[in-house]
Amino acid sequence: MTLQLRVYVPPHPLIKHWLAVARDAATPSVLFRSAMTELGRWLTYEAAREWLPTQDTIVQSPLAECPATLINPEVPMAVVPILRAGLGLLEGAQTLLPLASIYHLGLVRDETTLQPSSYLNKLPEKFHPQTRVLITDPMLATGGSIMRAMEELTQRGVDPSLTRIVCVVAAPPALQKLSAAYPGLIIYTATIDEQVNERGFIVPGLGDAGDRTFGT
Numbered sequence: 001m002t003l004q005l006r007v008y009v010p011p012h013p014l015i016k017h018w019l020a021v022a023r024d025a026a027t028p029s030v031l032f033r034s035a036m037t038e039l040g041r042w043l044t045y046e047a048a049r050e051w052l053p054t055q056d057t058i059v060q061s062p063l064a065e066c067p068a069t070l071i072n073p074e075v076p077m078a079v080v081p082i083l084r085a086g087l088g089l090l091e092g093a094q095t096l097l098p099l100a101s102i103y104h105l106g107l108v109r110d111e112t113t114l115q116p117s118s119y120l121n122k123l124p125e126k127f128h129p130q131t132r133v134l135i136t137d138p139m140l141a142t143g144g145s146i147m148r149a150m151e152e153l154t155q156r157g158v159d160p161s162l163t164r165i166v167c168v169v170a171a172p173p174a175l176q177k178l179s180a181a182y183p184g185l186i187i188y189t190a191t192i193d194e195q196v197n198e199r200g201f202i203v204p205g206l207g208d209a210g211d212r213t214f215g216t
C-alpha cells in the first residue's frame, strides 16, 4: 500500500464560523483568541476520531453488565504547540485531551529569509514509539516551520503515522513538502488557501496569527 498525505477539511458549521471570525481583519484580539480556542477544540475533536487509543471493557450499569469502550490511559499522548501562534489552538485541544503531556516548541521565521529558527525546545530526548502526537500551529505557509518541527519530533522517535497536525490555514508549499517527506501524515485544517505571497503570508489567510492572538 502506498502511503499518501491526507488533508481533512471537516465540513462543520462551527469550524466555518470561527474561521470567518478569525479571517475578518476587524476582529479584535480578544475575539481572535476565542476563535483560535474554538478552532483548536473542534479540529482536535475531528482529529481524535481515528487517533485516540481506546480499550474495550465491561461495565456494570445499574441494570446489567454491558460492553464499553474507554480511552486507554497507558498509551502516551503528547500535544506539541508551535509557539507562539500554536498556543492559541492549545487551550481547546487540551480540554479534549486532559491526559496528554504538553511539549512546547518555539520557532520563529526570519522576516527576510523566511527560515525558521528555534528559541525554545521542551521536547523530551526520546518519545515512546507508540506516542500519539498532536501538533498545533494555525498556519502552514512555506512549510519551513512545520518541517522543522517534524524533523525535531522524528529524530526523537515519533512515528509520523501516529502524528496529527491541527492547523487553521494550510497552503500548497507546506503541503507539498510534508507530502514528500512524511507520506503517512494526517492533517486537520479549517481551510486550504491557494497562495503564499512574497512576504511568506498566506492569501487570503488571516494575517499574522501570533500577533493577532497576543495583540502585538
Ligand code: PRP
Binding pocket: 082, 083, 084, 085, 086, 107, 108, 109, 114, 116, 137, 138, 139, 140, 141, 142, 143, 144, 145, 146, 174, 200, 208, 209, 210, 211
Ligand atoms: C508563523 C506561523 C507558523 C509559521 C508558518 O509563525 O504561526 O508557525 O509562521 O510559516 P512557514 O510555514 O512559512 O514556516 P511566526 O514565525 O510568525 O511566529 P509566531 O507564531 O511567534 O508569530
